[in-house]
Amino acid sequence: MPTPPSVRLRELGLELPEPAAPAGSYAPAVVDGDHVWVSGQIVSHEGKARPSGKVDRDVDLAGAKAVAGQATLQGLAAIARVVGGIDRIRRIVRVGVYVASSEGFTRQHEVGNGATELLIELFGEDGRPSRASMGVYALPLNAPVEIDLLARIG
Amino acid sequence: MPTPPSVRLRELGLELPEPAAPAGSYAPAVVDGDHVWVSGQIVSHEGKARPSGKVDRDVDLAGAKAVAGQATLQGLAAIARVVGGIDRIRRIVRVGVYVASSEGFTRQHEVGNGATELLIELFGEDGRPSRASMGVYALPLNAPVEIDLLARIG
């Protein structure tokens, strides 16, 4: 029997952050039948993105990958809040990776790995999602990376 | 019993616009089981975006919020056309907010509120969706804002 994701999380020395308060009139996560849709997650503190700026120019690739991972943890926390814990997640179906990119930066997929490598560590192959990564021009609060998620629960 | 959204719409002094003709080989809205997927909506007139340009440089925040609201109404009209009215909507599951952003603009989430505040006024908490807002580089027809929607019907 596989290790429950909540146990795996502790084994990795990680914990779920507080779910981020929504930056407007939306819900952090919406339960829709046996799916949970998670809003775009950015990493911020007291209303400011941390770190902030464009990837490559202001935040390097390693830093952007770390932000992608932290945003993913926030997304999992949002799921946990609405369904009672991450052990209810059966499958990570979809991950969107939005990278505020400076001119010439074309490694958005490597930033995305910061999100999806973590998901695979936590959920095994059920955490290997479909994914689309893209370089946007700017993100709310000048965040370098935004992540959204679709999960199936059971 | 809550006020039907079609009644609430009239109370707000609003009406559904004509569904926008698709700008290419796609459907304005697709029914998929108990969901309706709405294509990206931009506000245009006779093939031109109205207003047009990038948010902050060409269209101010208040104007962009208004466009987001109008695009949302168009999206609801597209749903109404395929399922017989907005009172069939049970839940707004997801909203995507794509903002053509000029350099330095990082308030895409406030533009998104122009879409989701309207949805909450119409549908109450069932209209509070998950949401992702991002700053893109350009949109079809030089539109400042594009909105897409996923709704559950019943």
Add this chain to the structure above:
Amino acid sequence: MPTPPSVRLRELGLELPEPAAPAGSYAPAVVDGDHVWVSGQIVSHEGKARPSGKVDRDVDLAGAKAVAGQATLQGLAAIARVVGGIDRIRRIVRVGVYVASSEGFTRQHEVGNGATELLIELFGEDGRPSRASMGVYALPLNAPVEIDLLARIG
């Protein structure tokens, strides 16, 4: 009885390419109940996008439409791999069109037609999806166009 899509493909003189290897820790396609979610597809060869660059400046509209079509075929190949062939597709529900855009380019919807015209040729009206097209700032590997798909199978 309509022509099966696999036959229609041959009639059009086309064939499915090899599914693209994922550019990171994700799955090319994920089966989720009666849906298949396809990851963002770019057209590359030996780790380089082909062609590469921004649409309008480096790749013209006709070239970008062709890339959109080829990326769509790759996406169909990814579906075929996980469900045993494209004849299992009942409906193309959603297509996302992400166009790396140079300054002033606002015909992203025409690029998108390169994806969705092909789908309609293959699947008839069941191939006419909802769609959102947008101009992003950059894409992985400097690709000019990325396409993702959601299909219903049966």
